[in-house]
Amino acid sequence: MVSSWARRPEAGRTEAVAVLMPVTVMLAIGLWGLDRGGMWRDEAVTFQVARRSVPQIWQLLHSVDAVHGLYYLLMHVVLTPHPGEVALRLPSVCGAAATAGLVAAMGVRLCRPRVGLWAGLLYAVTPMTGHFAQEGRSYALVAAGVAGATLLLVRALRTGGWWAYGGTVAVTCLLHEFAVLVLLAHAGTLALARVPRRMWWRWGCAAGAALLVLLPLALVSQGQSAQVAWLPMPGFGSADRLLRAFAGPRQLVFVPYLVLIALALRSPLARRGELTLRAVALPLMVVPPAVLMTVSRFWPLYDERYVLYALAGAPLLAAAGAERLVAMVPRLALSSLSGVLTGVLAIALVFVWQLPLLRKDRIPDRRPDNLAVVSAVAGRELRPGDPVLFLPSLVRRSALAYPNGFRGVRDIALREPGPVSGTLYGQETNPGELRRRLDRLDRVWVVAEPFALRPAWYPGSATERLKLAVVGEEFVPREEVARRGVTLRLYVRRSAPGGGDASIYAHRAAP
Template structure:
């Protein structure tokens, strides 16, 4: 997060806005009734963002202030991506994923832009994090501990791994094996019973299985650490090929009675799994029955206590409500963010979520969609704003992949290789099930939709980028594990054992540091791209330069026309250089008319206003689909004298035809100009 904050603040003041930022700047500075009236005609999809930016720009209306919320949102998104990596895999995966996200040039591009896309990305990452918690998608066990060979005690501070049977005959079960633990737990359960020699003792009411080295709990030889208690599934990682996840170790609910409701389960999906070791519970002598009068404590029941079903249901309900609220707010910031729900649906499908999870997610998703439907209906009526877009091609889809995973060829190849490693027999299925749908489903759906109605742009899909660093970090972690782990053969007094241990000199901290250095190298390789993002020409146009050029070339009182009216954004963003010019075609300003750029007069009224003017300036959009109507009006009494092509616009000077002549054409100001040029 600190890295993202530094990258976001580096070069934040580019000295200019581009056209979309100028819209934010003017809309957020209007009054709330004016914002409401304007959203009824245009830009409704950004309405919530303008409302959020209204108090920000009211405090200090500057470019840096306008971009600060995007910087903070990018910082939050970076932290959430790192948190997802930690939750779904391990801490070093989260560290690498967060750094990869921050070092991606397109992330810093939108982190330094006064638009809503960085906030949408942060909201989507937050919603994904809430989904993993509400649906229980996080792995239930840490990676296996390979630091200690079998038969030895685990290092201090680490839980003992599940025991492997040593070679040789198993010890004879003691008398405690047939009678179970020494007594009931809390006086509520009868003694355990198990088959002699089975090695597993079940305690009715606890749901826990006691597993000894070679038999029942009582068969532990003196002087050896006791392993009869069933360890909590969160404390003891499974060893590959030996013991499955805790949900598989627990007996079936139909075979073992459920325990007391006030005993907190060790795993959320296995209620009643006792954390305490049954063999250590006080009770009567071996073979004795339950104490007379023993029974359940008063008030004990399935709904009692903080771990009861009712409490868990309430907690799950609040988690799904938070998830639905975040998704709704994110989609209200930009309507295409609702595609996030499709990615989450595929995540649950790949994770084989139980019915209760689908029910909770469906309820939350329905609420979010219901909140967004009115905005989507209003945005559909304003779809003319996207008339400049064209149907996408596969090349455009690949260009988005390059932006998200690159864009330099070396970094792109490295990220795609790591993603491929993560997808080939993934070791952490939960991370893949979350990240892969996030990065694939929304772009594909929007691409298909854009074939019918053009609306495909990578900024609308910035929220899907979080899946790329997560998958790349998972692939890097898998490669690091393959390199760091080597088989070693060691002889012990009990026989020959083979185990995987970390190679000498290679530690977890060293592997994490190597990954950080690799990300730093990728950032250094793409440093010119980051520097270019902080230049004024990194965006589509440079309104500050256009305003300064007009201010140098015009005289106070000269008439100026904007064709189409949206080119008034130059004067709205930087009014000082153009303060002396007369906007001769303006009929009603934007705030009063409920539009972005105001309403113009008709051709006849325009010619009447130009009567007596010796020259006029025309600022026209330099776009293929633009058909300047005002230029056709001017070509009667005026003729085009000079034109200057700048990024996104054409500055044209018209002079009146007649006895007055083209006044001022020989002025020294025009000597730096080129003759009329085609775009």
């Protein structure tokens, strides 16, 4: 419930400060090092798809990535005026800042301004938040949508406005369909608050409308489920890593954070129909990850980025626990300002302690790969007219994201580029035609994922198998440049001058 303190004349100004300060801090953290000098593979997909025309994006979604369709259309609008890495990531920064403000607003609405301030600041300084604030993907925007929907749920339970709630849930689920799990969290909130039956009915109508909007996307994406076939089955380690990501991976932050959450959960049971911070935050933090992990024991779908939005519940609980702790100290409890400053100082220390993690996260090598470096290496090694074979075809993403390094080379296997064929990386030619093209070559550069050069790899595509067979049987490697995530290898035909049967080649690590 909103305390009597919050109804003083100066309450509006205080509440505004409690909301705007976390927004400002999150913006500063998100903008820090935003142009880190290279996109990684997932960001590169966003970048190259969003720069296609709307009909080309629509054509692509029929075969792949339907789950990201609305996000790609949004990014098409963002990137059309000035495509670049900063523009690519800026919506995520804004989404993270909005989420920090919405988390603070929930704390203000459900408890008091200082609880909202602490919760918003805790959200802003969490390394997981900072990481996804700088990703050119939809997850930070989804988190903002879920936080907004949760705040609208609080408002709807008190004053109405259910269609605004349902519309926000629907749009958020269209940004990423796994956001639908927030409906289960909200059902948990209604159960903990023990709301009357009429509230369940109104919520059910709004939730049902959102599900109807989501249904077509769910049916289409079901046919594209092979895209997540790489996801492993989660175990206890997955739950532990997610909890540490929510609370902060450093032990000196993690343990006190859990203590504060435990204090919040020890609060007395609310009266029937009373909406408390615990009833909102606990299901939000626990239900979506728990449900997705449980389902993933049978059908692996879990990844921590898919439940980033559940992070909003953790700082709310920790801030509520801090409020109880402050109430136990008479000197702090009597002085509102002293309590606020003590909490802000503690969060500042949390930020300083985790600052090395935030700094490391802004280094390009912290991502799985850096396609800008791959393109730079290609630009040093390849010459106009050089034949290039991408193995497998998805390695072509580096050439699509940063084409300058591959300018003028001949893509031997490509039949139709991605925008024309309605695919992410282009449509490759059939094995017969590829064989004829390779027969005319005495040398070819192979740009490969490291796993593709291992003997145990057996691709499902006939074209990929032909690449391996011809290069392995009729060519020998003569030069190699390795970079984390990709290998460039020059092959020379055995019968060509300088060929022969030897497979000794010069190996160089890319700078």
